[in-house]
Amino acid sequence: MRKYLTVITGLAVLGGATAAFAAGNTASTTADESTTIVRPISSVKNTDLSFGTVVLPSSGSGTVTLSTAGARSLTGTNAFWLASPTSTAANFTISGEGGSAFTLAIDATDTLTNAGAGGGALLVTTSNDAGCTSACALSGASGDVTSGTLTFNVGGAFPITSSTATGVYTGTLNVTATYN
Numbered sequence: 512m513r514k515y516l517t518v519i520t521g522l523a524v525l526g527g528a529t530a531a532f533a534a535g536n537t538a539s540t541t542a543d544e545s546t547t548i549v550r551p552i553s554s555v556k557n558t559d560l561s562f563g564t565v566v567l568p569s570s571g572s573g574t575v576t577l578s579t580a581g582a583r584s585l586t587g588t589n590a591f592w593l594a595s596p597t598s599t600a601a602n603f604t605i606s607g608e609g610g611s612a613f614t615l616a617i618d619a620t621d622t623l624t625n626a627g628a629g630g631g632a633l634l635v636t637t638s639n640d641a642g643c644t645s646a647c648a649l650s651g652a653s654g655d656v657t658s659g660t661l662t663f664n665v666g667g668a669f670p671i672t673s674s675t676a677t678g679v680y681t682g683t684l685n686v687t688a689t690y691n
């Protein structure tokens with residue numbers, strides 16, 4: 512009987528020790544939390560790209576060019592610009608959180624289409640003075656009271672010939688800004 516009592520006492524002590532070790536077996540730690548909230552990025556067209564009115568060359572071919580600064584040049588025999596309407600380079604402003612990096616995509620080419628009876632299309636090759644495409648940054652610093660901006664112009668050029676269909680040509684120039 513003494514043997515059984517010793518075994519039972521030993522088991523009770525062991526059981527109590529296991530419970531004591533289990534109850535004290537805890538660990539804890541913490542993690543810091545953070546986030547940064549920024550203004551949304553936006554793009555605004557300030558001015559459309561307008562080549563104005565061009566008189567075709569009397570023979571052969573030429574090129575209509577409008578720089579990002581709005582300077583016009585035209586090649587082709589007897590080709591010239593009419594005074595009205597005036598020509599303007601497109602102007603855009605990208606806004607968002609100051610100092611933020613973003614990617615800028617501007618159509619390298621676009622098409623002007625003549626919806627008139629003569630039909631036709633002109634392939635415009637664009638140029639811009641944004642100074643960046645994949646590694647752009649908005650002015651200012653994060654958290655400034657006012658948002659950061661980048662303003663730039665887009666010009667372009669297209670070929671014409673003496674047989675280019677006359678009429679009004681229209682198209683769309685796409686500009687996309689995306690935070691990195």
